[in-house]
Amino acid sequence: MDWPIALLERVTIQKSDDIAAASVAINDFAQKQGFRIAATPDIASSDQLTDKSGGVINADVFGWTKDGERWWEDRRLALVSPLPRACRYESEPFWCNEEGARTLFPNKYLDGLSFSDFGKFVQAPSAIVVPVHLSFGQIAVASFTPLDHGWRDLSQHFVQKGDLFAALSRRYLSSYAMLAKTQKWIPSDCRLSKREIECLRWAAIGKTDKEISLILTLSHATVRYHVQRAGEKLNAVNRSQAVFKAGQLGYLGAAA
Numbered sequence: 001m002d003w004p005i006a007l008l009e010r011v012t013i014q015k016s017d018d019i020a021a022a023s024v025a026i027n028d029f030a031q032k033q034g035f036r037i038a039a040t041p042d043i044a045s046s047d048q049l050t051d052k053s054g055g056v057i058n059a060d061v062f063g064w065t066k067d068g069e070r071w072w073e074d075r076r077l078a079l080v081s082p083l084p085r086a087c088r089y090e091s092e093p094f095w096c097n098e099e100g101a102r103t104l105f106p107n108k109y110l111d112g113l114s115f116s117d118f119g120k121f122v123q124a125p126s127a128i129v130v131p132v133h134l135s136f137g138q139i140a141v142a143s144f145t146p147l148d149h150g151w152r153d154l155s156q157h158f159v160q161k162g163d164l165f166a167a168l169s170r171r172y173l174s175s176y177a178m179l180a181k182t183q184k185w186i187p188s189d190c191r192l193s194k195r196e197i198e199c200l201r202w203a204a205i206g207k208t209d210k211e212i213s214l215i216l217t218l219s220h221a222t223v224r225y226h227v228q229r230a231g232e233k234l235n236a237v238n239r240s241q242a243v244f245k246a247g248q249l250g251y252l253g254a255a256a
Contacts, residue, residue: 004167011168013175016052023051023061026172033161034151035128035144037062039169040072041177043084043139048072049176069123081121082113087131087141089113093166095154097126102155125152128162130169134177136186137248142169187235192251196230199223200246201253203239 010025012018030037038058041049049057058064058072086094086101089109094101098118101110119125124145132140144165151157192200195216202212209223216223231242234249246252 004164007168008171011172011175013172013179016179019049019051019057019176019179020061022172022175023049023057026168027061027063029168030144030165031147033144033164034147034157035161035165036124036147037142037144038064038071039140039142039173041138041140041173041180043087043141046072046075047180071121082115082118083121083127083129083141083143086110086113087129087139091131091133093128093130093158093162095126095128095158095162097152097154101129102158125149126154128154128158128165130166132170132173134174135248138177140173140177142173185235186245186249187233190233190249192230192233192246193226196226196233197246197251199226200230200243200251203227204243204247204252 007029011022013022027037039049039062041047051057051060059070064070086096090103090107092104094103094110096102096115096118098115100115101113103110122143122145126146128144130142132142134140142165146154198216199212202215207215209227210220213220213223227239227242230246231239234242234245236242236245243252
């Protein structure tokens, strides 16, 4: 078996010429396992996976062409479908159907989501979903739906194939995202001090400079200095953007 090195190499995208071949490779793998793949590089954006010439991968390679299957053309689905919301709360692969989502580890946030309308959003009775949490807060997703619509319970398939789907999806989507990223809006090698991080962390949960000064036993002016200095390092135009960028870089932790 040529897993994992050769398969990873086939789905790796290093230049625009690689996109089509990598897409065919991951699609062929999914089909051989009895699944159909769909993918998006960013659940917060309308941008789609495209090849060098601009062709939409989900249609041209993954075959989502029938009436009602071009899900990316209806942006409302991203707002009402439980799948994008689930991918914001979970970073590990999971499988789901109308009864809910099943994960390797307990996730109380997923337990609170309703999947009762699953069939309205997915052209299959079930799916294995791979969230791919990328740098700067970007979330990509690959979903694998069974070609056999009798596969409603994917528990065994998830155990047998979930890790393979996850590894290939992460390599495919992360390499695509790196190639597609054109705007550099956070300085390279941005290093915040311990005090700057502390001030921004309290600011992220709504504390004012005066409140932060009391919490950290610093002067009001010192807190303002640390927040301003952090903003300069992050190339932020204001306090809110400084907090946002620090969060994207992982300085603020999950509490933010």
